[in-house]
Amino acid sequence: MTSQNSLPVQDNHDEDDIDLLALLGTLLDSKWLIVGITSFFTVLGAAYAVLTPPVYQANALVQVEEKKGGLAAMTGMSEMTEMFGGTSAAVTEIELIKSRSVLGQAVENLKLDIIVEPHYFPLFGQFVARRFQPVGEHEVAEPVFGLISYAWGGEVLDVFQLEVPEVYLGEELTLQADGNGAFTLLNEDDEVLLSGNVGEQLDQNGFKVQIAKLDANPGTLFSVSKQRRLSTILQYQKDLWASEKGKESGIIGLSLESEDPAQATRVLDEVSRLYVLQNVQRNSAEAAQSLEFLQGQLPEVRKQLEAAEAKLNTYQTSARSVDITIETKAVLDQIVSLETLISEQKLKRAEMERRFTRQHPSYQALITQMSQLEQTKRDLMKKVENLPETQQELLRLTRDVQVSTEIYTQLLNKSQELDILRAGTVGNVRIIDAADANIEEPIKPKKPLIVLIATLLGGLIAVAYVLVRKALNRGVEDPDVIEQMGLPVYASIPHSKVQATHELNFKGKTKDATNSSSHLLAVTNPADLAVESLRSLRTSLHFATLEAKNNILMISGPSPTVGKSFVSSNLAVIVAQTGQRVLLVDADMRKGYVHKMFRQEAENGLSDLLAARIDLDKATTRTEVENLDLITRGQIPPNPSELLMHANFTQFLEQASSRYDLVIIDTPPILAVTDAALVGRQAGTSLIVTRFGMNAAKEILLTKRRFEQNGIDLKGAIFNAVERKASAYGYYGNYAYYQYEYKSDKA
Numbered sequence: 001m002t003s004q005n006s007l008p009v010q011d012n013h014d015e016d017d018i019d020l021l022a023l024l025g026t027l028l029d030s031k032w033l034i035v036g037i038t039s040f041f042t043v044l045g046a047a048y049a050v051l052t053p054p055v056y057q058a059n060a061l062v063q064v065e066e067k068k069g070g071l072a073a074m075t076g077m078s079e080m081t082e083m084f085g086g087t088s089a090a091v092t093e094i095e096l097i098k099s100r101s102v103l104g105q106a107v108e109n110l111k112l113d114i115i116v117e118p119h120y121f122p123l124f125g126q127f128v129a130r131r132f133q134p135v136g137e138h139e140v141a142e143p144v145f146g147l148i149s150y151a152w153g154g155e156v157l158d159v160f161q162l163e164v165p166e167v168y169l170g171e172e173l174t175l176q177a178d179g180n181g182a183f184t185l186l187n188e189d190d191e192v193l194l195s196g197n198v199g200e201q202l203d204q205n206g207f208k209v210q211i212a213k214l215d216a217n218p219g220t221l222f223s224v225s226k227q228r229r230l231s232t233i234l235q236y237q238k239d240l241w242a243s244e245k246g247k248e249s250g251i252i253g254l255s256l257e258s259e260d261p262a263q264a265t266r267v268l269d270e271v272s273r274l275y276v277l278q279n280v281q282r283n284s285a286e287a288a289q290s291l292e293f294l295q296g297q298l299p300e301v302r303k304q305l306e307a308a309e310a311k312l313n314t315y316q317t318s319a320r321s322v323d324i325t326i327e328t329k330a331v332l333d334q335i336v337s338l339e340t341l342i343s344e345q346k347l348k349r350a351e352m353e354r355r356f357t358r359q360h361p362s363y364q365a366l367i368t369q370m371s372q373l374e375q376t377k378r379d380l381m382k383k384v385e386n387l388p389e390t391q392q393e394l395l396r397l398t399r400d401v402q403v404s405t406e407i408y409t410q411l412l413n414k415s416q417e418l419d420i421l422r423a424g425t426v427g428n429v430r431i432i433d434a435a436d437a438n439i440e441e442p443i444k445p446k447k448p449l450i451v452l453i454a455t456l457l458g459g460l461i462a463v464a465y466v467l468v469r470k471a472l473n474r475g476v477e478d479p480d481v482i483e484q485m486g487l488p489v490y491a492s493i494p495h496s497k498v499q500a501t502h503e504l505n506f507k508g509k510t511k512d513a514t515n516s517s518s519h520l521l522a523v524t525n526p527a528d529l530a531v532e533s534l535r536s537l538r539t540s541l542h543f544a545t546l547e548a549k550n551n552i553l554m555i556s557g558p559s560p561t562v563g564k565s566f567v568s569s570n571l572a573v574i575v576a577q578t579g580q581r582v583l584l585v586d587a588d589m590r591k592g593y594v595h596k597m598f599r600q601e602a603e604n605g606l607s608d609l610l611a612a613r614i615d616l617d618k619a620t621t622r623t624e625v626e627n628l629d630l631i632t633r634g635q636i637p638p639n640p641s642e643l644l645m646h647a648n649f650t651q652f653l654e655q656a657s658s659r660y661d662l663v664i665i666d667t668p669p670i671l672a673v674t675d676a677a678l679v680g681r682q683a684g685t686s687l688i689v690t691r692f693g694m695n696a697a698k699e700i701l702l703t704k705r706r707f708e709q710n711g712i713d714l715k716g717a718i719f720n721a722v723e724r725k726a727s728a729y730g731y732y733g734n735y736a737y738y739q740y741e742y743k744s745d746k747a
Contacts, residue, residue, distance in 0.1 A: 023467075029723075030466040037462035038455060045454020046447075051127045054442030058264035060254040060272050061245070061433035064093045090244040090252055093429065097242055097254070097275050103233045106270045113232040114162045118151030119221040129153040138215045148219035157222050158213035164226045165206040172225045179218035183211060240271070251432070257444070261437035268435035279429045297347075298411050305404035338377045339403040344410070345370045474696035479719050481697050482690065487704060488716040490544070490687065491537035495721040496521060496530040499566060502597075518624060519597045521566070522573040534567070534574050537718065541685070544715055548684030550657050555687050555718075556667045556676035558703040560591075562691040563720040568666035569597050576628035580661035583620070585631045587679055588668045589640040592633035598623050605634025609652060610643040616655055629660070644678040653682055670706050671699070677710035685715050692722045 027034065066089075096102065107113055120126040121144070132141045132153020141153035157175065164173075173193070174186040181198040185207065194204040201210045216222075245251040254272065258264035345366060352363050476482060479489040502519045518524050522531050545551065555571075557564045565586075572584040586594035587606060595602045600621055609619040609631070621630045637643060656663045665683065667676040680686045686707065690700055700717070707714050 026470050027463065027466060034459065034462040034466060037465065038458040041458025041461070042451060042455045044458075045451045048454070049445050049447035049450040051124055052445045053126055053130070053259045055257050055259055055444035056261035056264060056437045056439060057255050057257050057443045058261065058268045058435045058437040059433070060268050060431065060435040062093075062097075062252045062254065062272060062275065063430050063432050064089055064250045064252060065428045065430070066250075090248070090250060093275075094242045094244070094252060096278070097252070097271065098237050098240055100230075100233050102271060102274050102278060103236050103240070104229065105274050106267060107229060107232050107236070109274075110266060110270055111159070111162075112236070112267065113227045113229055114159050115223075115225045115227060116157050116159055117223045118155045118157070118216075119149060119223065121147060121150045121152075125150055125152070129155075140215055140217055140220075143217060148217055149221050151216065151220055151222075154215065155217075155220060155222075156213055156215040157224075158211070159209070159224065160212040161201070161208055161210040162224065162226050163208035168207075169226055169228050170231070172223050175222040175224045177214055177216040177218060177220045177222075181214060183214060185209060185224070236267070240268075254435070256435075261439050265435045265437050272431050272435065276429055276431060283428065295415060298408070298415065301404060301408045301411055305401070305408050308401040308404050335377065336402045336406065338373055340406045340410070342370065342373050342377070343403070343407045345373065473693060474698075475693035476690065476695060476697055476700065477693050482700060482717050482719065485697070485701050485704060487688075487700070487714060489719050490540045490716045491533050492719040492722045493533040493537075493563075493567070494529045495692070495723050496525075496528050498525045498528055499530060503566075519599065520569060520573055520625070522570040522577075523625065531570065531574070534571050537567075537571060538574050538578070545685050550653075550682075550684035551661060552653060552657055552663045552665065552683040553685045553687070554665045554667055554676065554679050554683035555689060556680070557669050557689040557691075558671050558695050558699045559669050560672065562669070562689045562694060564669075564689045565592070565594050565597065565666055567689050567718055567720060568664050569594055572628055572662075572664050573625050575662055575664075576625050579627065581627050581629075581659070583629050583631065583656050583660040583663045584623075585656070585663065585665045586633045587644070587665045587675060589633045589637055589643070589675075590668060590673070592666065592668075594630070594666055595632040598630055600630060600632060602632050603635060605632035607634030607637045607640070607643060609634065610646060610648045611637065612648060616652065641674055641678065644675055649678075650682060670703055674710075677707065677712060680707060680710065680712040686712055687715055687718055689718045689720050691720050694721075 118129070120129060128144065129141070129152055134140070134154045139154055143150070144152055164171075168187075172188065174188075174190070176184045176186060178184055178195075182195070183198070184195040185193045187193055194202050194207050194209060196202045196209070196211075198211045198214050202208065239256060241253075241255045243253055245253050254268055256264045256268045258267075349363070349366055349370070352360070352366060356363050358364075479492055482489050499521045502521065502524070505519060521528055522534065525531065541553070545553070555564055555568045565588075568584060572582045576582040584594065585606060586592040588594075589607045592602075595605070598621075600623075604614055604619060606619065608614045609616065619631050619634075621632065623630050643649065653663070665679055667679050670676040670688075688700075688703055688707075704714055
């Protein structure tokens with residue numbers, strides 16, 4: 001025998017290839033399980049896609065135009081801001097749209113902090129309600145199966161006012177329709193908080209409620225809650241989507257998702273309206289603030305102008321109408337122009353001090369310009385010093401009058417411009433597309449995508465389950481594994497569906513004599529592949545028992561349910577059909593059920609014989625098969641192992657061996673109890689039955705060692721219930737058991 005470790009190295013590549021084929025074969029063997037699990041997930045995905053409420057999206061477009069009004073535009077501040085950099089206008093406007101001032105006002109106007117939801121029947125109630133088409137204005141669907149507490153379609157609850165105590169903010173209350181416009185408000189403990197009728201303004205126990213409309217069957221329940229204002233605003237800040245359509249386009253797209261398209265449209269329209277309104281108010285407030293500043297400067301400038309005119313008149317009177325020369329006139333014009341420019345720059349500086357810090361680049365640039373103008377003014381004043389004293393004084397007084405006049409005129413003009421601007425402010429934003437939602441195509445759920453994902457997920461889970469089950473199931477599925485342990489496989493018996501039906505008929509029954517049909521596969525279906533394999537085993541045993549010390553055949557196994565009794569019973573039938581006298585002994589005195597397969601009683605069997613309560617003739621029972629006798633297990637004894645160790649058992653075997661051509665003993669599993677070892681010492685041939693996919697290699701090896709430790713030489717193994725699998729690579733069908741018959745014959 002060649003050990004497993006001494007296999008040629010060149011086979012390693014082939015083993016790797018076989019593993020890949022085995023993986024594919026395992027999937028093919030479980031194809032119906034994979035199809036079933038995948039189909040189940042597909043159905044779940046389809047059900048989810050159909051039953052999930054559709055979600056609609058309302059959209060609106062807002063345009064942000066370049067800001068042209070206000071003092072900033074009049075004084076060139078917008079150009080300076082762009083020159084020295086600044087924040088994108090769209091980003092700023094988006095934050096304004098989602099601000100608490102805008103959304104908060106929308107929440108108050110539309111009462112968005114009042115949440116109303118009808119009670120739907122679980123799973124499919126909302127699906128049924130969505131498909132109800134009312135004919136009349138106040139029509140509601142009839143309750144299904146008399147379940148009046150649920151909404152089935154057409155229910156309407158319009159809460160005009162809902163104020164609750166602080167402790168009930170965010171808590172879910174229940175409103176029950178009582179019929180004829182009456183209702184009752186309950187808390188989570190079903191305690192009545194208040195009751196009244198539609199249209200009434202109720203104020204009870206700290207609750208202020210006014211219901212504007214209620215259409216529902218009597219008994220229908222609604223969930224009603226009053227959310228905190230800030231919580232509602234924060235939620236809408238998350239739900240409201242806003243982004244600029246293209247870089248620096250000034251077009252802002254707004255969208256809001258909701259299961260109610262009308263509600264989403266109303267909310268988005270209100271937000272757009274409030275945003276435009278606050279923009280107009282903001283621009284108007286800027287013009288009003290600038291106008292107020294200028295109007296505060298006008299009286300002071302007017303006083304300066306009057307004082308300058310008075311001084312000039314007084315000097316001209318005292319100097320007897322001195323006139324300004326042409327040279328002095330030219331200097332005067334230059335000085336007046338400079339003074340006017342300086343005054344304008346001072347106004348700009350005052351405005352910028354309200355907008356920017358002194359370190360802002362725009363403010364610093366303005367200060368530099370003012371310094372340059374002051375320097376030019378000082379240069380002109382040096383020229384004035386060279387003029388006659390009368391001309392200097394007259395120049396100074398005339399300059400003060402003209403500069404004051406220019407400044408006063410300029411302030412008056414700008415005041416009038418700002419007054420007109422304030423009255424005609426329309427804002428720099430406008431609504432291009434009002435909010436609307438496509439009710440024909442909801443954006444969620446994506447039904448084909450959900451079904452596809454569910455199908456793929458189901459397929460992955462099914463494949464993973466099959467592979468994990470295969471990895472965890474260490475049961476041998478290849479007879480070569482058993483032969484590599486030094487145990488020749490005498491037969492590979494295919495799984496028989498007919499035998500499985502027989503087992504369902506007799507297992508668990510106490511009496512089978514009344515059943516007219518036989519439970520022996522070799523009798524009811526002699527052409528079954530399993531029976532053909534047993535015939536192959538019969539031929540192999542003929543040669544295997546030639547050198548045996550007696551004609552006793554023991555059949556055991558590693559564990560229960562491997563098919564020992566099936567193999568023993570049907571093998572006994574097949575051997576008896578050749579004309580040999582066969583005795584079948586059920587030595588499993590604990591749980592033996594061979595008597596059920598022959599439709600016999602368990603009493604007066606082996607345990608009774610070994611206990612010397614009956615003799616061999618009385619313990620032996622004729623069966624329906626000619627030349628086949630049966631000894632049942634007998635009454636269940638308290639000490640089966642001790643009975644098998646008694647001399648009566650040896651004496652029984654000697655008598656049976658002399659009377660019959662073959663004695664087949666069905667024993668309990670060796671790894672469970674020691675009975676098989678006691679029987680095996682006196683048997684001439686010992687075989688074990690292993691089941692396809694059930695017994696692990698270590699389990700079979702431990703069984704072999706257990707027999708060897710008790711001085712029993714196992715002749716070989718029988719591979720039972722072999723299933724037709726793609727991963728078995730030909731170890732099924734006629735080829736398998738003829739192949740192993742040939743191997744056994746050579747042995």
